[in-house]
Amino acid sequence: MTSHQAVPTLDDVAKAAGVSPATVSRSLNSPGLVSKSTLKRVKSAVDALGYTPHFGARFMSAKRTMTIGAIIPTMENAIFAKGIQAFQERLHSLGYTLLISSSSYDPEIEAEQVRALASRGADGILLIGYWREERVYEFLKQRNIPFLLAWAFAANNALPAIGFDNRASMYQLCDRVLAMGHRNVAVISGTTEGNDRASNRLKGITERLKVEGIDLASVPIIETPYDIDNGADAFERLMRLSDRPSIVMCGNDVLAVGAMQRAQEMGIKVPDDVSITGFDGIELARVVTPKLTTVRVPHSEMGRRAADELVRMVESGDVGRSQELPSEIVVEKSIASLV
């Protein structure tokens, strides 16, 4: 009756198979070095006992853990979900396990989680974007843990990153906006503090407007956290301005969809009364009416490539190679042409 925890160990398997523990270990890790017959006996002993290697013990003697860690700001939004799903699938097919944690956009928590992943023996770590305290990078370098940044790419930054150029992409979108005759632009940006993706997107807009000779002081910019309702509220504030913008450019699709919703509630027609744009190209952008003009980013491709590159770094010991992925301006009905 008292079966309790009879977690079988390598020794148990060895006894059951009538071989030494070393042979069992070899059978599992380098089957090529073991004779067919013993291999078979070991396998059946493993199955019979339901043996599972003890990760902690393995971690102690070997250096590799076949584990990759990833820290993302949040799981709630489709932005990261899609890319991370692809990242994990690719890792799995490469024989690695993914450990994910989310930082809730808090740099403190992120720093803490980097340490947690390190102590768990993560062979490599994926982080989102460039900006974080220098001590985090120092820690990773001191520990010699390969890391790769994703969801961002900046040509002038040497850190290994796989992603798209947030600033340039938004600059291009703004290009299109201006080409369609809009001059009265307002912006709803995601929180820029400690978030290089958000601030670079904003920068893309302001830089382009400046080139156009538009006085930035006259451009209403509202910064707000990542949430549909925040986008809605910001939109309403913009619509109450005496000088209504002809277009509201949003830092991401979630804010933009919030804006569209509030527009509908306020009886403001999109794009007849006001145009709206987003950024990310998530599902949400496709299902609203009218469809959202946005910048589509290759999330899944980015996840797969990040997995490939990070594993390459881990296994080769090489320094990471950055890759810029293309983004695509998707013009839909949420924007009106004034020309």
Added chain:
Amino acid sequence: MTSHQAVPTLDDVAKAAGVSPATVSRSLNSPGLVSKSTLKRVKSAVDALGYTPHFGARFMSAKRTMTIGAIIPTMENAIFAKGIQAFQERLHSLGYTLLISSSSYDPEIEAEQVRALASRGADGILLIGYWREERVYEFLKQRNIPFLLAWAFAANNALPAIGFDNRASMYQLCDRVLAMGHRNVAVISGTTEGNDRASNRLKGITERLKVEGIDLASVPIIETPYDIDNGADAFERLMRLSDRPSIVMCGNDVLAVGAMQRAQEMGIKVPDDVSITGFDGIELARVVTPKLTTVRVPHSEMGRRAADELVRMVESGDVGRSQELPSEIVVEKSIASLV
């Protein structure tokens, strides 16, 4: 120049602080047993060296890992994302680390991942729904690993679960549909094989229709995997039937939104020409036009409660207590009243 990996150990800290390793261990794990003065010296030594406890070693001598594992079918869809985010936040505040993996709705992969989590010393495991091969449950019981099911609740099942009754909720929604005068019902269901949530939702509809005296053989039912485009395609097939349904009930919001999209593309007005319902109450349901009639589920609340209960099970050794959470029928403009 050859600093290499100088990962500091407990011994290093002990030497730096001029105490024994045991004292350092105690300072970290049971500060109450250590004098104020030594505690301070240890702390500063830890900081100075950037010491991080070695998880593998800790796992070997202690039994607890302060780690909870979760296996979800996919990260891509908002369904699980929201609940898991809440789950992880609550775990974090309870001092636990969450390990997530996704099974891509594949029972084989899920079984493998259960073993992987066990290997890694997960103190407890969260699984989605009831259905999986018996050997998975046997393994968990044999290993004495507490597990909790979520996103489902069935009164007649003894396994510890926190969630809502998928069948009953859909039954109620169907109630409303019938009360609004619909008799010509069609269904787009998620894949039911190996998925008790999907099959119970479908059952909720068919049971209610049967009660109404509707011949089930006359009810078109299309089963399709979880994806917007699949919902769209299924909808189109239904609309091409000679006897068009007055309402299409979908197994989840994603399929329903796909249906709405295709309706728009086909020039079919919702709800004037056909009504559509979903299930889950995710953001997607709120942002489409018209808003989707659906069953709203308390995702975040479920995640938090699951965390609390699983940790309770782990720490007390008690058997898990099931909790049924309420779901809410949300009637929006996507459904027309025929009475």
Added chain:
DNA sequence: TTGTACGCGTTATCAC
């Protein structure tokens, strides 16, 4: 309050 010593399950090095 603090220190000593052992064992946890595995891999790697060395003989055989």
Added chain:
DNA sequence: GTGATAACGCGTACAA
């Protein structure tokens, strides 16, 4: 091709 043995870093009796 296979077996003995020494680490790996930590927690925890037990001793002081």
